[in-house]
Amino acid sequence: MAAGWARDHGRPLLALTVDHGLSPDSARWTAFAGEAARAAGADWRALPWTGPKPAAGLPAAARAARHRLIADAARAAGARIVLFGHTADDLAEGERMRAEGSTLGRVRDWSPSPAWPEGRGLMLLRPMLDVGRAELRDWLTARGSGWIDDPANEDPRFARSRARASLLPMGEGGARAVRRGRMRGCDVDDRAPNSLTLSRQDDGSAAVRSSPLPMGEGSFALDRAVSARTLAAALVCAGGGDRPPRGDRLDRLLTRLRAGEAFTAVLCGARLEAGPDRILVTREAGEFARRPAAPQPLAPGIETVWDGRWAVTAAGPGWSVAPAAGRRAALSKADRARLDALPPAARGGRPVLVSDGAAGPILAENAAAVRSLVEERLALALGRMTHESDLAPRAHGAPPRNHLFSGADFTEQGGAPRLQGSKRA
Known part of the structure; x- marks a missing residue:
């Protein structure tokens, strides 16, 4: 569906597959996804989740890793929106899990990436939340397309699997009854004929x-x-x-x-x-005093996120970024005046640059491109x-x-x- 929209509007489309490495079949599934994406006319990348896996809390860890990998790949591609294929059944399962005490967040049709700071400026769009899983599979069958069923979805050790099993007697109508929000597809408006738009009910x-x-x-x-x-x-x-x-x-x-x-x-x-x-x-x-940390080094020309709040790109080598808290007295008179123009509570959280070759700290904007996130x-x-x-x-x-x-x-x-x-x- 996304590939058809992209062709109609002259937009590039990149498909991403996260290989969590949790199943012996994951490599085969990843290859299947790549073939399907390319057959639809999309570019494609596999994103492996490497490293040790936690013994407890595996679904949450996998979800966090998945969002980080996707966010990094999307930003590297210059994209600002990622489409996800969650359905009405996913919404219903999430509601059931929360009713049983889960702290799982609600799936929304239009929401920021939960990965921070990797997902900065990145939005997630879920245009299939008004469609049931069975309905989607019927559509795929009619097109002669296949799909993969992960056996882990039937494993009762996982809360998602238990919620899915408990909803089966409700059928498609039950899933629709508990969904939140309605999606109409990837629509366009006249402000930018090749762009996605979303509006809210008041x-x-x-x-x-x-x-x-x-x-x-x-x-x-x-x-x-x-x-x-x-x-x-x-x-x-x-x-x-x-x-x-x-x-x-x-x-x-x-x-x-x-x-x-x-x-x-x-x-x-x-x-x-x-x-x-x-x-x-x-x-x-x-x-900053309760949890002291060393100044964060800055690579020249590379955007670095400091304190989860500022994107700092140093023009030259040798700089590190740190908070103004505890460093005001060492600033120049001009920098102190600029800092003092802010409310007292906002001053200590401003970024300053420090360097072994500099006489003292300077406000970050003096030697770097700085923007608040x-x-x-x-x-x-x-x-x-x-x-x-x-x-x-x-x-x-x-x-x-x-x-x-x-x-x-x-x-x-x-x-x-x-x-x-x-x-x-």
Whole structure:
């Protein structure tokens, strides 16, 4: 389906197969996938998961490795969107697993890559969530195409297999009854005739104000009526990590906000300062003292992600990047003035460059190309980039659009996403 859409719109298509190396048949399955991809007219790459495998938590480890490998390959190819073939049955199985206590995240039709920082700027699109597995197999059979059934899907040791077995009596209709969201296919709209687009239904909203600070400072000013989803995303993005806050801790923060309390809290490596009118969320500089680390070396001309929040590309050799926390006094007078223009809580998390040959540290932008990853990451997490051309000019053939974090207020739109447009692939 993707190959047909790509041919119609003059787009390159790269198919990726992750070989987890967990089955004696995995090499044969990988070869089968490569042949099928090339027969459809796509380029293809195999991505082996090498190294030791954990004795416990294997499905979660395999999933994390899979997303990292796919993200690295997609970024290397210059892609910004990866299509996945999850079906309505996958949604139903996930719901059953969560009902039985699993912490597995929900599969969404349009979502950021969960791999961080490998998946920075990368979106996942799942256009088959309105289609059942049996329906898809009927379609393949009618075309004379085959598929592979992994025997591990029948292994009762795994929660996914148990959920699948428990749903079998429900049949196709049962899977459809518990799905979340509706997908209509890979559609196109007139803004960019060769691009993918997605829109959201407006069945709820939570107001969020973007930061009044200069763009790229990695901080957010939020309304006290912020939703739990938005607050969690802001904390994770500002803290630079990849683990969401525990539900009980997040609930306590929201309770204090709703009560109008003025307070400071630290969660997910982020600092939350709740004042009378707004909430400031930024990196908690104290984390650098609590978990000290050596400056991170920078290879000239190679983008390096520092602290999960900044992409830094040094122009020359010999530089390493470190936090401004604990180094302010050694900065030049001009750099101190630039740093002091920021709110106090935001100063220590700024990147500085250090070098054996330099007299002292300097603000990173003096000798490197520096960009904050925080604002785009939050926009992606909240679904504020709903069109391929919203992401970046690197998308194949798609014209660039203005970043949705423009310094103006914006609103997080709730509801289930769906593809829209006048033409279906």
